[in-house]
Amino acid sequence: MKGLRLRSRLFVEVVNLSKAEVSLEHLFKVFTKPENDDSTLAKIERHLSDNVSDFLSRHVVAQKTSLEEIEKDYMDPLIPEAPDFVSSHAEVLLKKLVSQSVNTYSPTFIGHMTSSLPYFHLPLAKLLVGLNQNLVKIETSKAFTPLERQTLGMMHNLIFEQNDDFYGQYLHSAKHSLGAFCSGGTIANITSLWVARNKLLGPKGRFAGVARTGLASAYRQLNISNLGIMASKRGHYSLGKAIDVLGIGRDNMLTINGDNHTLNPSQALKVGQEYQKRGNKLLAIVGIAGTTETGHVDPLDELADVAKELECWFHVDAAWGGATLFSDKYKHILKGIEKADSVTIDAHKQMYVPMGAGMALFKNPHDANSVRHHAQYILRQGSKDLGSTTLEGSRNGMALTVYSSLHILGKGGYELLINKSIELAKRFAQMIDESEHFELITAPVLSLLTYRVRPANLAKSNQFSDESYRTLNTEIDSLTVSVQKQQREAGKSFVSRTRIEAQQYNDQPITVFRVVLANPLTTEEDLKGILQEQLEIAQSHKLWQSLSQKYNAKIA
């Protein structure tokens, strides 16, 4: 075997070692920070801190490499036998990984909920990794535990607005919990419904509770055939995962359609009553505050009343829209959220913190006790270990990113960001409406909207029958798909696409562009440019001509 040279700057110079000579002593050096670090990794890091978006835009946009091509760099299933230089490994990362990454910081990347972050998260991320605290138990996190509890308290306060006595009593209580910090909205939804399930099926008389006995005997105890969960059709797919892992079963997801595909309260009441009459129990109604596809908000206030009437849990999935509460101007859209038993908020969406920051907030500080878990060596009775009521085990201190953002941006700062996003979305909707070549499909309630391309004359063709629309829509779908793909491949901007049932076409499913206006740096000019580019792509497509001719013929 060739001599092995561990000569990275981080590794400190260790030249010409054979494999057999690689000792732990040499490896220890990777765990110690070298002085005057001038390695490639350090350079990348400095460059990143200097200006993230500049760094990304210079290295990322318009790298037209196919996924198959990239996969070729990741084919080897063998773990390398020998250690590598940190510096040469960093070169590989720069060349193969960084250069092929997606520039989510770009102002023209408006297709997803992932966008640019304030620069201060880079040093914070370094701090988190540097300290490597584990929030599962006090012994490995000390000050981070109270910080996380305070952060949850601030978010609880934003939603439920309890008084000082309340927070004085519960914020740091070992026997209570205002919420659970977790990696994202999916886990927050699962946690919320887990708490709801265990509370409903908790210990009673001689029944030890579902956590001990499992669902089968809990159902016998309650004398029911099934538990159910109700949400609109636009509920996030994580709800399906939640009722799957909770053993409730996806067939017991009751979906209802209302105006703009929100959950209609009187329908909800009717369906819920009928479901329960058939010998089932409705576990929870889930109201969505900002659906992932269109940003619509369910009528939360009325749904809270329906839940009360049906005596079930009321959960609000505000993973996306929760941050609207920072805005005094727009928080009325979420009216009724304060009546929820539990609320999901993703800080890594509209609160502009890095991914891995979700929260489930509980109105009643006692409720999380229904899932409290103890173990001997950690999570002891009476301890303040956060791990005793969280689904996840080991977790880093991501709450720091939320804590710092809340201080650095403040409620006022967040309000400005939220207002800007919503108002830019409204302006974009207006631009689409004013153009004869585009059709707005769902108007923005928050900062999401959907639209599609459309040869001009279709605008005047509302006398078409459902059937003619079906044919036309199929063709416009193909055009929309092509435009989205070509725009993505050109690499200047990114708009996502989805398929939704369009109210204006009697709920026919159509393909639409989906836009999420979350990046504060996106301007009206950027949006004009995106529409212009889409139009140019569309007009050079053969379908454009044939569609225009067809409409002319029909209207004539």
Ligand SMILES: *Cc1c(COP(=O)(O)O)cnc(C)c1O
């Ligand atoms: C994003 C989102 C989720 C899932 O959150 P993750 O952080 O991706 O796990 C759930 N519900 C809604 C409404 C969302 O927008």
